[in-house]
Amino acid sequence: MSSELAVRAKATAELTKIIRGESSVALYDLALDTMREWSASYVNELQDKIDHSSDRKLKNSKAMVRIKLLEGFFNFVNLTDLFQNVSSTMLLEKFKEKSGNWKLWVREAELDNFNIANIISAELLPEPGLVKERFDYRRFNNVFGELVKAQLSTYGDILAVDRQTLLGESYKAFDSLIGTISYAYDRKISGMVYSILKDNPVFFEDREIFHADHNNVVTKTSDFTADLSKALEKMYGQKYDYSEQIKEQLSIQPKHVITSPAQSLEASKVVGEYNKALSDEQKLSVLVEPRLIDFGGWFLSAGKEQSSICLYRLRGSDAPAVLTKNVMSTDGLEVKHRWDFDVAPVDYRGLIRVL
The missing domain is CATH 3.90.1690 (phage-related protein like fold)
Known part of the structure; x- marks a missing residue:
């Protein structure tokens, strides 16, 4: 198993626990640890890119770092x-x-399927009849009951x-x-x-x-x-x-x-x-x-x-x-x-x- 597959498997297992409510690990903490383990340069480049942005709304924005990091993490584990x-x-x-x-x-x-179904709901049969020697069995062509849809x-x-x-x-x-x-x-x-x-x-x-x-x-x-x-x-x-x-x-x-x-x-x-x-x-x-x-x-x-x-x-x-x-x-x-x-x-x- 490659390093990337191992990191993804580990993160997926922990994220599954988070979704199921079986882990108290913060989602962002898991994302940060996972992305650093997978590629420390990815996290550094993301921070550097935002720090050097000419857009004042993005520059040094911790919220945007979190969003971008989580977006990358979600794609990495196929959330x-x-x-x-x-x-x-x-x-x-x-x-x-x-x-x-x-x-x-x-x-x-x-x-x-989604077609209208005609159903004999009660599915009843008479009590079994006595079959005497050399006599035929009774024959019923279907179960009994009201026909419903x-x-x-x-x-x-x-x-x-x-x-x-x-x-x-x-x-x-x-x-x-x-x-x-x-x-x-x-x-x-x-x-x-x-x-x-x-x-x-x-x-x-x-x-x-x-x-x-x-x-x-x-x-x-x-x-x-x-x-x-x-x-x-x-x-x-x-x-x-x-x-x-x-x-x-x-x-x-x-x-x-x-x-x-x-x-x-x-x-x-x-x-x-x-x-x-x-x-x-x-x-x-x-x-x-x-x-x-x-x-x-x-x-x-x-x-x-x-x-x-x-x-x-x-x-x-x-x-x-x-x-x-x-x-x-x-x-x-x-x-x-x-x-x-x-x-x-x-x-x-x-x-x-x-x-």
Whole structure:
């Protein structure tokens, strides 16, 4: 390995730690040490060039020395590609670590392209039939369930990280930036999810998600225990009619009571009492959602596998990605972040509305 490659590798490793918030080394100090180790003459020539400049604004300007030095350092370590690679990995980590409560109950699936996808969401099959001797097997040409549509859209923005942030001494500045991007996508998805629950759009056979025909609506009373009992009865009682001859009970397991902060204390007391006699597999959890503050009701949801709401994402894309545009000597670093996804109802049996 050449001396230049060795210096670059060493600097890249330390810069990676700085971006990840794992090193308190000042970025300028790393740049100065690296450029001196790579070429002391480069640093001396840069200083000499500025000292002899006829431009009074540049002459003896320590700020300009810092800018030019960092610009050379960024090019030397290829900050554009490094930041993109490291920050995308960090985004994936942060998106999995911290997210809204939607991630506890919303199912996830992948789509291959941006075309409108027709999906049989419930993917149900009748219970296996008895095959008698010399009798044929029953034949089904597809799985059963409501036909729903999903289509990926691209979400993202360009964030200009100013020069002061790049030159600053703030420990974990880059790490905080990536966390901020992750949090923005989390809020976007949360908003889309709970807008569906509150707005109750028409989606299945010209009916709203929550509809009397879907057996997923409970009229709210002042008795939370009684309301929960009715909601549980409706979810456990969901059925599917495969045909006139085949009608079967489904096994949908309630998992979450999703409620506003104002109703959370009462919900916790009732759910806590209810859980005392249940196995861990059947216990309920209470999810407090601030987006339901202006909503007078609450929801009972199945777990992720049987959820009625789905986050669709492009195949292979598990989290938002960072695409660094360029490093500019005057403005700083341009960071483009994006993610291709859709949020849509996939079924109505895994949700009960109490309102």
